[in-house]
Amino acid sequence: PPDPRNKPDNWRALWHSRLKESGLWLKNWLEHQHRDEFWRHGSVCEDFDAIACPVYAVSGWADGYCRSVFRLMEKLQGPRKGLVGPWAHTYPHIGKPGPAIGFLQECVRWWDHWLKGRDTGIMGEPMLRLFVQDSAPPQTSYELRAGRWVTEPAWPSPNVERQSFFLSGNGRLSARQADHASGRQAIRSPLWVGLRGGKWCSYATPGDQPADQR
Template sequence: RAALVEAVDRMCGPLGHLPLGELPLLRDRRLAPYYQDWLAHPDDDDYWRAWNIEARHGEVTVPALNVGGWYDIFLGGTLRNYLGMRARGSTPAARQSRLIVGPWLHSTLFPNINGEVDFGVLSQGVALDLEGIMLRWFDHWLRDIDTGLLAEPPVKRFVMGENRWRDEADWPPPAMRPVAYYLHSGGRANSLAGDGRLGVDPPREEPPDHYLYDPRDPVPTRGGGLCCWPAAVPPGAFDQRPVEARPDVLLYSTPPLAEAIELTGPVTVRLWAASSAPDTDFTAKLVDVAPDGYARNLTDGIIRARYRATTRAATPIEPGRVYEYAIDLWATSNVFPAGHRIRLEVSSSNFPRFDRNANTGRAFGSDAELRPALQTVCHDTARASHVVLPVVPRGGA
């Protein structure tokens, strides 16, 4: 037990250990028997479905007050559970579930400072009177007291960028419209020195972008939705320029915006890409770039090539062949002021937020060998890679 505590204090060391299935301190299955079970079930099989509440929303009988954060590692589940219970809850009460999302991390007391960004005093749970909302919620459902809560809109969301709360009739906001922003470049979108562009016009015939993904030197995690050891890997909002200086990170940015734009809702990347490896990962990150260059991360995601079609069973890829990948970045709510730029990062690692793909195609957790892979991202007429952004008209929500 003392050795385990010491290992937790040196978290970054064990995070990099390979193979994943042979962590020295976890060879004794009495310490964490579930760990080997997780490694043995990389597919979304019956093992996981037994624990998956999202497959059982229709069995839920009680309502839930879903509280999450834009930088919470469980944001995706928070949003899906709210939507699932509202749509399929088995009782009228369950379909009265509510949603609150602030600019918060996981396992915090809802402060205004997140990472290295101060979202203002109004962003605090105390300022929102989150405790009061919870008391009203329980008074209504447990004590049969009419607190007026159900007469209010079911969704409260904090809009980053303008740093204020908004009430909504639904999630995503009814006024939201998905807009495709396409990737463009002259074939050199690598790093801050590259020529990558992002815009609403579809690409014509453009050369693809290439980068070398080396899992021995992965792109380091810099903030985002993390849990649960901030001393080792701090979560939240951080300047991404140290990451964006790397040649294995492709950057696609809009010109400075002529007027403010709000993005609130789900974010998805459709990527046409190839790899020299039999399996690999592709990552994406949405970033708000200020006029001085400060690049604040908003949300991110990843896709493992072998699970591009379904997470229920692995499907190998053919090295060199272009496939379409859908990368789920969950969601955000952010106003980009005039003069800011919208940026999309594309790479193949975000470690240790996500485990490294060894690029070998072998069974999950068994690799001690790490192989580099040459990655290709296409953006042309037939393979128009793009990010679907949730645009809310100003004053429309």
């Protein structure tokens, strides 16, 4: 169904129609509790070579599907670009947490190149653009994340090295493995644990409601 901001006159009726016709999602999960043909038929990872069209994959670090962008950049063979920002499962031009970007302008550049044959320069830019977030105290949601944009020419990146970190006794991560002496560490975090700990995908974006509304 449409975003209410895009269909201000009849979005409610369209949403009611969608909810009425879509049925109970839980029914599908109960009937297909293992990876069977129901899940495989629409899964890209079953055959990456079947995708021949250009792909622009977009996600955000607060989105439940951000890792898909990296898998697509690695496995696809055709023209492709990837974009991962700080936002949740929403449009990047109104993305929360911010900063949002001029995503509509980016879309026009992409479609003009592939549908109209115009040289917009978009395919001459690096394959992958990422927002590297600065560290921040944990909280249930963020209005804005500090950080910087970086680009990568390919994925896996020639600029990235895998490194293992280990827990240390002072509550920090260490590049060196510490001894395994027993001890107790008290951790206090404002993030609640359990069923009321927040949603997995939407990440408290505007329009969400608290899970516990007593």
